Amino acid sequence: MATKEPYPQEERPAKAPRPPYVKEYMEGKLLLVTAVFIVAFLLLFVRLVYLAIWKNDEYIKNVNNNYGYQTTTVPAPRGNILDRNGDVLANSNANYILVIEPKAIMEQDYYRITALMLFKNVLGFNEETLDERLTQITKACEDKEAADLLGRELPDEAKTMYNRRWYWRYPEYENENRTIIEGDVMREVQSLAEQLRSTKRDDKIQAVMKIFKVNEEQITGITADVDEQRAAIKKAKGNILTRIGDWITGAKREEKTIDYEGIAKKWSVDEQTVRGIANLSVLRIVGIRFETEYERDYPNQTLACKILGFYSPYYPESSMGLERSYDAVLSGVDGLRKTYMTEDLNRDATYIAPRQGNTLVTGIDSHIQGIIEKQIKQFMQEIGAENVGVVCINPQNGTIVAMADDRIYDPNKHDDLASFYTQERLDEIWERVLKEDKSMQKKLLGATPEEQKTLQTSGTLNYVYRNFCLSDTYEPGSAFKPLTVAMGYELGLVNEDTTFMCNGFTSFGSTKIRCHNREGCGELDLTGALANSCNVSLMDISAKIGRDNFFDYRCRFNIGSKTGVDLPGEVSAENLNFTADQLNPIELATSSFGQGFNTTMMQMAAALCTTINGGYYYVPHVVTEVRSPDGQVIDRPYSTPVTQVISKKTSDYLREAMYEVVEEGTASYVKIAGYEIGGKTGTAQKGNYAENNYVISLASFIPVAEPDLFLYVVVDQPHLEEQNSSKWAQLLSKRIWMEVIPYMNLHSKEAGIDYLNPNESGNDPDPPKDGYDEDGFITTDENGEQPVQPDQPDQPVSPDQPGQPQQPVLPDDEERDE
């Protein structure tokens, strides 16, 4: 190592550190470069500080968002919905969906073999199509890389394949074709994966035996053979020195490979199996996983569909019923399974278990609900109506026991109406939607045919989903009368001894408001006025009550505002009610017998319950208890009354009076021998009084002494030429009571009742329906008044009967305008 001194030693500068030939300017330039580097380092440092401190919060969030890929969400089941007997109305069933990750599977040949063997032997799939698909996707990935490099576009088909490089659901990506695996099979695959991952050879062999369908002897034999051949190959290959030597001399050694075929023949298995087992120690189940999805199940299909609604997982805001109003209570908290490794290389280091949603215990009685739905269906088949709504409430606490209308659907497949409705019926519904909703017509005008189709579907669906009892308003008619009486009685303006004189009408200036009985009911006491449903008497009472008190009590009965029932879609009908200022004498008078303003069934039912339960106003509600998944009671909503509207005395009187209505008055059709039923009928003319369309209703309760159940039936425009009789509502109620009473352990000797022959059931003097058909329809005079039905037999008192309409109150339009 000779170093020639490039200069004589004595010339070397004694102190100058600069090496010879390194000029001053070089040092200057070096300094400049160094300075630039220092500035660059400082800039980078500032940037790091900015990223690590200013952007820290934001980026931590972004990184945590990445968990979506790294960790799997374990969905939580929704809470159950139970009826009051503890029967399940809605629950969540687990579905296990097979998800395949081609990229992971194709990473190693033995992963692929293991996966295909698993498909074939454990899951029972066609391995060949799967293999083909995996190869296609892998090829698409390679194509994509090549295309990127060349800056070319991939053909669409390859692009679709490429986009599935992470996972696809067998057999196809689309949701409806996914493969749902049984829970047992899923657990078996998971345990096989666990066994393969185990470090114990025995576990591995157990798993391999199942996956490859071979026996232990074959496995040990194959591994021994492969090891032997491998050792031989290694020996033949030589060490690194010989390899370098070969490389230099260019000598080529014979490439030896493992003779898989020979081994396969020897142990009578196929070649793939040998290739798999050859890598026993690294064999894994990779790229096959299961996603759990919960499907909402309503075991009773259509039962209580209007109350339960349905849950749509992808658009929770479009859920209906309890599923929507109690979404926060029902939905659980999703769990997390973080599948990354910790420092000690544990898989599944953290697992946050999903928490099931809380259970709702409702006051619904499936049996009563079933009876009511069955009877509505039967009614619709035999008579038919625009709408039928039935609400059954426990008046003692406001719990809704049953609620139904005539539009049913199956929450399990809520999009599918075809199984419940014929195409004509659906078209009819669509026409009705168009008639009611003017904005829909406008929308249709500017829409393409496809959009029109969508609009029609969604419009029809929404109409079917709508709950008549909450979302539709109507004029309550005479069923409102108990409330007016309650007001007068409570205020001390009337009592049992008060008498009224009805001569057929009351005059307000030039306007005459008639009683349904045009000849007048004569002299009546308070109970009689209610039993005969005498409008004149009620107008007298309302006149005594006066505008302010009437309005005050109407508000206290919560008519004209939402009841606050725990179901979505309730309307208030606020704009369809008179304000205190608008309650002029005529409006006050019509209001007294339930005309001129609108309510919902729920408002009426809640208010009428108040008159029979001792005067307490309860918010009508479905849910009585919220329980945690392990059965602890968390909450009892609505368990206390909101307010006492009327005194117990008033309530006691009204119960008796309404019992009289059934016994001797207008509601006699509902009378069932041997049972004390109270009730009040209602026959209200609809909107355009000239059309002669009626909403008939009956509120009834049982038993009179201490009502357990309150039933409110509303039939909107029964498909009859003669609508203005509450008979049909009464008969429907009676049919319901006939079935409910035995269920309530109140035994009855009554036989079945027939709409067409109500006489047979005992106490009904009304002629059969056929009579009406023969006699033709009831003619209406110019004033919209209906003549007295000549055939009308003499009943005890039946003002609501055909031919004796309580309407029209306002003889013609001019008068109405006043």
Place this chain on the structure above:
Amino acid sequence: MSERQPRKAKENIFIRFRNRIRRFLTQGYYDYSLIFLVLCLCLFGIMMVYSTTSYSDIQLGRSEWYSTLKQFRYLIICIVGMILLSMVNYHLYGKIIFIGIYVILLGLFIALMVKGTTANASQRWLNLGPFYIQPSELAKPGIIVMLASFLNSKYGVMMRKQRNQKRAIHVKEENKKRERAGMPKLRVKEEAMEYGMLGRLSRNNLFFIGGFLLMSPFLLLIVSENLSTAIIVFLIIFGMFFIVSDKKKIFAFLVLAMVLLILIVILRIRETGSFPLIKDYQATRIKMWLNPESDPAGKGYQILQGLYTIGSGGLFGRGLGSSVQKLGLLPEAQNDMVFCIICEELGLFGATLVLFVFVLLLWRILFIIRNAPDFHGFLLAVGIFLHFSFQILMNIAVTTNMMPNTGVILPFISNGGSALMASMAEIGILLNISRKIRVKQLDRELRAVEEAGEENPEGQ
């Protein structure tokens, strides 16, 4: 050197080897602090390699230590190689070595090109029988050594002649005096007189052009293979010429022109999305650099994930080994993007510490530059200094999205054998240069030893 005693008879080869080792250990300056810093970085690198590769190794069904052990084996080989190289006198990197390296590198690149045309994707790796090497990584120290040798031979000789010219003038005057005084003349080399007639550094320009021409094949070859290495090599060459040359204006003009060109390219690409001679994927990278959010799941994914990784570490990080992003989310976590993982696991604190160690390393190199015993050593050290500086700066700039994404690894820390080998070779050369540093006191002791005649210094 002064008078010497006659040589002793040749000793046993083992004794000579022992003496040599002893001399190596006891004599001369040896920059142990540089070794310390490099070992610190390398061991930290091994740690990071384990942290970033263990997960994917297990995913691939290998031992969690697979990549770490592989890298560790490389490190051991490299440390041994570094020490051996530090014993090789850097003055040996002369003409022969120059031609050797030139031919070998050219051969490697052409082999790569030929192989690259047959394969589908661009190939950075060359399978040389038992080895896999990455020619572009080996090119960096190779070019530094070549350029240093070239500049030394041309520029050094020129300077030496300049010095002789001065001396000749001095001798002439001296001779005139002596002539007048009737004293005998001084003897002066004829050739020195001849060279003295030449103008001062008149061939400067020619020789820069020559230098670039010499290096151009590599630049072209590397550009076609990977741009990032080409940029670094170009910057090293440019920087070395800049420091050596006494010109200023021309370099200022060149830098200005380059900055302008880059600005125009960036602006054009931002507006129209393409630029002549710039490949599509490179244009995309520039677009993504300007706005990574525009394609967060595709081309901008690596940049964004890198930023998220750095940002999520905060001040003190998640703790060593507990990075989340390395678990398959951040591509190239063990190579180009390892600095992100450092930030995530050790936070701003750890990253600053790593940067500080790098700065210390560069300071040590600067120390060697300033104390280099001669021009050749100076040039080598400057080249290595430039290489490390650019590489570190570019790597961190890429990870923090301060410049478009190019595959530059972080020296000593990133996973990879060829890169480590190249870096360690350069450190070996530096160590050898540092050994030639004459420390005053040491010098005196050495001379005392020499005078005592106990041992021969390098044979003469």
